[in-house]
Amino acid sequence: MIDGHMHLENGPLTKEYVLEFVESAHQKGLDEIQILDHTHRFIEFEPIYEELKQYEVQKTWLENKKMKFKDHLSDFIELMEEVKAMDLPVKVTYGLEVCYVPQHEEYIRNVLSQYHFDFVVGAIHSIDGILYDMGFSKELLWDKYDVNHIYKRYYELVFQLIESDLFTQLAHPDTIKLFEIYPTYDLKPTYEKLAQLLNKHQMKAENNVGCYYRYNHPDMGLSDELLEILKKNHVELITASDAHKPSDVGSYIKEAMQRII
Ligand SMILES: [Zn+2]
Numbered sequence: 001m002i003d004g005h006m007h008l009e010n011g012p013l014t015k016e017y018v019l020e021f022v023e024s025a026h027q028k029g030l031d032e033i034q035i036l037d038h039t040h041r042f043i044e045f046e047p048i049y050e051e052l053k054q055y056e057v058q059k060t061w062l063e064n065k066k067m068k069f070k071d072h073l074s075d076f077i078e079l080m081e082e083v084k085a086m087d088l089p090v091k092v093t094y095g096l097e098v099c100y101v102p103q104h105e106e107y108i109r110n111v112l113s114q115y116h117f118d119f120v121v122g123a124i125h126s127i128d129g130i131l132y133d134m135g136f137s138k139e140l141l142w143d144k145y146d147v148n149h150i151y152k153r154y155y156e157l158v159f160q161l162i163e164s165d166l167f168t169q170l171a172h173p174d175t176i177k178l179f180e181i182y183p184t185y186d187l188k189p190t191y192e193k194l195a196q197l198l199n200k201h202q203m204k205a206e207n208n209v210g211c212y213y214r215y216n217h218p219d220m221g222l223s224d225e226l227l228e229i230l231k232k233n234h235v236e237l238i239t240a241s242d243a244h245k246p247s248d249v250g251s252y253i254k255e256a257m258q259r260i261i
């Protein structure tokens with residue numbers, strides 16, 4: 001069993017903290033974990049968040065220096081290489097979860113090209129400068145814009161992310177559903193296109209259960225409809241907890257795996 005998505009972001013970049021994730025994975029019977037942090041932890045990526053700052057609440061969220069843009073990529077990589085060199089009970093690899101923003105694609109490409117990562121996960125967390133998954137997103141986005149428009153833009157951005165060829169894995173493909181607000185149009189053609197693009201660009205898709213236990217969404221990861229289309233197209237799937245603390249590592253991975261086989 002693999003848990004392909006977990007974050008160190010609430011703790012320090014120390015060996016002791018990473019080993020808590022390893023230990024938790026071992027206890028839950030996992031064989032492999034992928035550790036990644038959001039690009040908003042790292043000083044090198046601050047410029048790609050510029051557009052978000054046009055809204056005061058987002059600016060405040062980004063200016064929390066205890067959480068955001070506090071470390072250098074080289075320190076994360078050095079730490080993870082040190083951990084990987086240890087004799088561990090589970091396989092450990094590391095990468096990033098990049099907040100993909102099309103305007104900053106070349107900037108992202110340039111930064112990524114300067115470092116080694118075992119994998120790079122791409123995620124859409126904002127729609128044209130507005131985060132969709134925060135408490136304040138209801139007022140900023142969902143109450144203000146047409147739901148069909150939000151979904152259309154979300155999947156257009158996902159397609160651009162895939163076509164950038166910067167990533168090996170797509171984070172939580174249908175997480176735009178997290179507040180259980182749905183469009184009125186049929187998403188099947190979108191899902192078919194998504195499956196084809198993922199295959200064409202040799203990307204894995206996550207069955208990420210973060211929405212299930214962190215946002216109380218009823219789906220154990222992907223929706224039945226999307227999962228069925230991805231399976232039919234033989235898209236490579238990976239189970240992921242989206243743990244933000246050691247105790248959440250491996251959460252619902254067994255259940256998530258049962259759905260993808
Ligand atoms: Zn994410």
Ligand SMILES: [Zn+2]
Binds near residue numbers: 005007097171242
């Ligand atoms: Zn994540």
